[in-house]
Amino acid sequence: MSLSTDDIKKVARLARLAMPEAEITAAHAQLSGIFGLIAEMQAVDTNGIEPMPHAQEITQRLREDIVTETNQREAFQAIAPQVERGLYLVPQVIE
Amino acid sequence: MLNSSLAQLGAALRAKKISGVELTQLYLDRIAKLNPALNAYITVNPETSLAQAREADSRIAAGTASALTGIPIAQKDIFCAKGWRTTCGSKMLHNFVSPYDAHIIGQFNRAGAVNLGKTNMDEFAMGSSNETSYYGPVKNPWDTARVPGGSSGGTAAAVAARLCAAATGTDTGGSIRQPAALCGISGLKPTYGVCSRYGMIAFASSLDQAGPMARSAEDLALMLNVMAGFDERDSTSLPRDKEDYARDLAKPLSGLRIGLPREFFAEGLGSDVAHAVEAAIAEYKKRGATIVDISLPNSRLSVPVYYVLAPAEASSNLSRFDGVRYGYRAPEYSDLTDMYEKSRAEGFGAEVKRRIMIGTYVLSHGYYDAYYIKAQRIRRLIAQDFVEAFKKCDVIMGPTSPSTAFKLGEKGDDPVQMYLSDIYTIAVNLAGLPGMSIPCGTGSNNMPVGLQIIGNYFDEARMLNVAHQYQLATDWHTRTPDGI
Numbered sequence: 001m002s003l004s005t006d007d008i009k010k011v012a013r014l015a016r017l018a019m020p021e022a023e024i025t026a027a028h029a030q031l032s033g034i035f036g037l038i039a040e041m042q043a044v045d046t047n048g049i050e051p052m053p054h055a056q057e058i059t060q061r062l063r064e065d066i067v068t069e070t071n072q073r074e075a076f077q078a079i080a081p082q083v084e085r086g087l088y089l090v091p092q093v094i095e
Numbered sequence: 096m097l098n099s100s101l102a103q104l105g106a107a108l109r110a111k112k113i114s115g116v117e118l119t120q121l122y123l124d125r126i127a128k129l130n131p132a133l134n135a136y137i138t139v140n141p142e143t144s145l146a147q148a149r150e151a152d153s154r155i156a157a158g159t160a161s162a163l164t165g166i167p168i169a170q171k172d173i174f175c176a177k178g179w180r181t182t183c184g185s186k187m188l189h190n191f192v193s194p195y196d197a198h199i200i201g202q203f204n205r206a207g208a209v210n211l212g213k214t215n216m217d218e219f220a221m222g223s224s225n226e227t228s229y230y231g232p233v234k235n236p237w238d239t240a241r242v243p244g245g246s247s248g249g250t251a252a253a254v255a256a257r258l259c260a261a262a263t264g265t266d267t268g269g270s271i272r273q274p275a276a277l278c279g280i281s282g283l284k285p286t287y288g289v290c291s292r293y294g295m296i297a298f299a300s301s302l303d304q305a306g307p308m309a310r311s312a313e314d315l316a317l318m319l320n321v322m323a324g325f326d327e328r329d330s331t332s333l334p335r336d337k338e339d340y341a342r343d344l345a346k347p348l349s350g351l352r353i354g355l356p357r358e359f360f361a362e363g364l365g366s367d368v369a370h371a372v373e374a375a376i377a378e379y380k381k382r383g384a385t386i387v388d389i390s391l392p393n394s395r396l397s398v399p400v401y402y403v404l405a406p407a408e409a410s411s412n413l414s415r416f417d418g419v420r421y422g423y424r425a426p427e428y429s430d431l432t433d434m435y436e437k438s439r440a441e442g443f444g445a446e447v448k449r450r451i452m453i454g455t456y457v458l459s460h461g462y463y464d465a466y467y468i469k470a471q472r473i474r475r476l477i478a479q480d481f482v483e484a485f486k487k488c489d490v491i492m493g494p495t496s497p498s499t500a501f502k503l504g505e506k507g508d509d510p511v512q513m514y515l516s517d518i519y520t521i522a523v524n525l526a527g528l529p530g531m532s533i534p535c536g537t538g539s540n541n542m543p544v545g546l547q548i549i550g551n552y553f554d555e556a557r558m559l560n561v562a563h564q565y566q567l568a569t570d571w572h573t574r575t576p577d578g579i
Contacts, residue, residue, distance in 0.1 A: 007456070015410060015455040016417070016432070017448055018440035027452065033511050034453060038399045041469055044476070051471035052478060054301045054331070055287035055527020061330055075194040081424035088419055091431045 003032050096121065097257040098573070101166060101314045104260060108155055108165040115151035115165030118260075119144050119209050122167045126212065126258050129579075132239060135252040137172050137230045138180050139212035147209045154207050162317050164207030169259035171250050172213035173220055174305075175294040176200045179210070183296045184218040184228040184246075187416050187423045187442035197294025198326045199263060199305050206321045211259050215249030218444045219413065220270055220298045222246050223516045224506065227446040232503055235278060236576040237542055241500040244274030250308050251278035256579050261309035261318050265295060267302045268401050269495075269520025272532035275308055276495035276545020279534045281562065281572060282308040283315045286553050287527035288333035291326030299408035300331070302401075302524040311572050312533060312562035316341035319555060335553070343560040349383030351561065354488030356391040359519055365498045371536030371544035372494050378568060379492075387488045391480040396473050397522040398514055403457050403470035404525075409447075410454025416442065449510065478526040485551045490561055494519055495545035499538035519547060529555050533562045534571040543571075 008028050012019040019027065073086060082089040096104075096113065107113050123141050130136050144167070151165035175181045175193035177200075182188045196204065203210065217227040225233040225248030233248040235241040236256040243252040247264030251274035254262055264271040266284035275282030283306045290305040297303060307318030319340045326332045353376065360369060380386060418424035418438030425437035443451070457466035484491060496516060506513045523530040528549055535546035546565075550558040566572050 003456075008452070011452050011456045011459070014459060015451050016414075016435040016439055017443070017451065018433075018436035027449070030449060030510055031452060031456075033509070034402060034449075034514075037511050037514070038402055038466065040399045041396060041403070041473055042465075044393075044396060044469075044473055046469060046472035046476070049472040049475055051468050052475035053471055055478075055525075056331070056333065058288075058331070058333070061327075063327065072194060076420070079191060079194065079421045081418055081422075090419055091428065091434055093431050 003028060003035060100311060101163065101261060101309070101317045104166055105162050105164070109160055111155070115148035115155065115209060116145060118165065119148040119167050119211065122211055122259060129256055129258060133234050133236060133252050133256055133258070134231050135215055135233050135249045135256065135258055136169070136212045137182055137184070137215050137249070140179065143178065144209055144211055151207045151209060161206050163203070163321055165209065166260050167209045167211040168203055169211045169214050169250060169253050169262035170200065171247055171263050171265060172216055173265055173296045174200050174263065175296070176210060176213070179213060181213065181296070182230070183220070184216040184230060185443065185447070186229045189229070189423065191421055195294060198291035198328065199295065199322055202321050202324070208321070214247070214253055214262060217246035217248065218447050219296065219409070220246040220265055220267055221409070221446050221450055223269070223273060223513050224501070225249065226503065226507065227444055229444060234503070235500045236579060237279060238500070241502055241542065242277065244277035244496070244500065246270040247308060248274045251275055251280055251282070254278070254280045254308055254310060255576060257575070261307060261314050263305060263322070264308045265303060265305050266524065267298050267405060268524050269517040271306050271308060272495050272520050272530055272545065272547060273517060275532040277500040277543065279543030279571070279574065280308060280310060281312055281315055281531065281533045282306065283319065283531040283555065283558070284523070284529060285319065285323065285555055286529045288331050289323045289553070289555070291324070291329040291332045293326055293328040297412040299405040300412060301408060302405060304524070311566055312559045313341070313344060313566075315531070316344060316559045338556065340556050340559055343556045344563045346560050347383065348379065348561065348564045351379070351384040351490070352387050352488040353379055353384050354387045354389035354484050354491045356389050356394065356484070356491060356493055358391050358394050359493030363497050363518065364494055365538065367538035368494050368496070368498060368544050371538065372492070372546055375535035375546045375565065376492060378565060382564065382568060389484040389487060389491065391484060391522065393473065393476040393480050394522045397477055397525055398518055400470045400473045400477065400525060401521045402453065402514060403466050404474065406450040406454035407458050407467055408454070410451045410458065413447070413451055418442070446510070474525045477522050481526045481528060490558060491549040493547050495532040495547040499540060499542035499544060523549055528552060529558060531558055531562060533565065534574070536571060
C-alpha cells in the first residue's frame, strides 16, 4: 500500500506533532521509503504463528497494593514548565 | 594508568598508590582537553564528581571498598541521575535535571563508583551514527571525519579516547554493539531483563536493555556485576540469583562450538570486515574451537520487523512528552492541543518525529493487524531460528556491522540506508538474547572492525570467557587511536 499526503497529515495530528505544509512533502518521501522496506514482511507466511509481544515469556508480576513512594511533589514540580499553588498549569480547556 | 584494567585500577586505589580524587581529576583534565574536538560528553559536573571521589576515598580508607569504588565511570545521558541534567540527547529535555536515580545509577553509587559525566547519544537513542543528537554529532577518535556509531556513540568515543575508565550504554537494535565495533572497544548487551530499565528513558520497552562498554571483556564482567540484578520497580526485571560474570573468564576454549550463520556472510558485507572477522574465527579454531554451519533464515526480516515494533513502542512511550509536567514547552500557543503540537514539533528532532509518525501509523485503526501483529508474528520466527541454531552450537559469531565507521553526513538524507547498518544486530534484540562486540582487526581505511558474539539466554559469563580468551591471544583491544 502507498501513503498519501493526507495520511501524513492525519498521522501528524494523531501524534500531536505540528507539521507545516512545507515539511509534509519531505516527510511523505521518507516515510514512503521506510514503508517500502517494511513491505518485505507481507510476503512471509505467518499462518498459525503466535504473535511475540515480548522477549521473555513472562507474566505480569503482581505486588501488594501498598504505598511505596514518598511524596516528592516539590521536587517534581520544580522541573515543570508552569505550576501554581501545587498545580500544573495548561491553557484553559473548559469555558 | 589510562590503559590499566578496572581490576588493576581498583587494586591501585585500595593499595593507596593513587586516590579516587587524583584518578577523577586525571580524567576530568583529559575531558577538558579532548572533549571539545570529540563532543563525547554532554554534561560534566567536576565538583559533583570530585565530591563522589572524596567519599570513595573515605570508603577505601575505612576498608569498605568494593571492586569499582573510586573508579570514574561515564553514564550514557539516557540514565536519570539525581541532580544531573539528563537530556537523552534531546532539546525536549534540555533543562531536565532529574529528581531521582535510575536503578543502574543507584547500583554504581552503592558500589562507590564516581559518575564522571553524561555521554552524548542519538536523540532518544534513535540513530546509528550519533548525528541525531541535539548536542551535535560525536566524532570518532580514530578519525574525526567519521561517525562513532550510535546510539551510544558518546560512550564509545569516551572509552576509545580514554576519557573514562569504562561506561554504560543501552541497546535497542544494536546501540551498544555497533558503536563499540566502530570505535574499537568492547561492549555487551545482556539478555533482556538482566539489567533494570527503571529510570532509563524508554525508547522501545520490549527491546531496550542497558549494558557495559569498556576496553576489555574482563572489564565488562566487573561492570556487569554491578549493573545486573533484580529490581522490583521494573516489571520486566527478572528475579534471578546474583551471578559473578567473571567466574568463567579463565576457562580454556577447547570444545567450544561456534555457529556461523551463512546469512551474516552474504551480500552486503564489506570485504574488509569479512576478512577481519574470518581471521578472528581462524584464531578461535587454532585455540580449539570447532565451527558449525548454521542458518538464521528469517534474520533478513529483522530490519523491517524492527521498524514496525520499535517505532510503535516509541510512539506510545514518547506521548508522555507533552510540555505539561516536565520538558520543553513551546513559547507561544493558542489552546491546549496547539500547545501539545507545537511543544512536540519544536522539542523533538527530525528522526524522532519520523519514528513517532511510523509508530502512530502502524498502530492506527485499520493497520494494526497488517503491520503491528504481522511484525510480532515474524518476531517469533526470528527468535525460533536462534533456538534451532543453539541446538548445534554454544555461541554464534559474525560481523557486528557491515562496514567500518562511515563519514559524518554520508547517510544523512536516507533513513533506510542508515537503518540497514544495524542488519546484524537487530535480530538479537527481537529475540531478547545477549550479544557483544569486541575489536578484531581493522578495515581498508584503517578503522576498527568488531566481531559480534551472540550467546544463548543468560549465557553472558560464557560469552565473556570466549571474548577474554581471544583478548589474551590478540592485542586488537589494546590499540588506541593516534594522539590518545
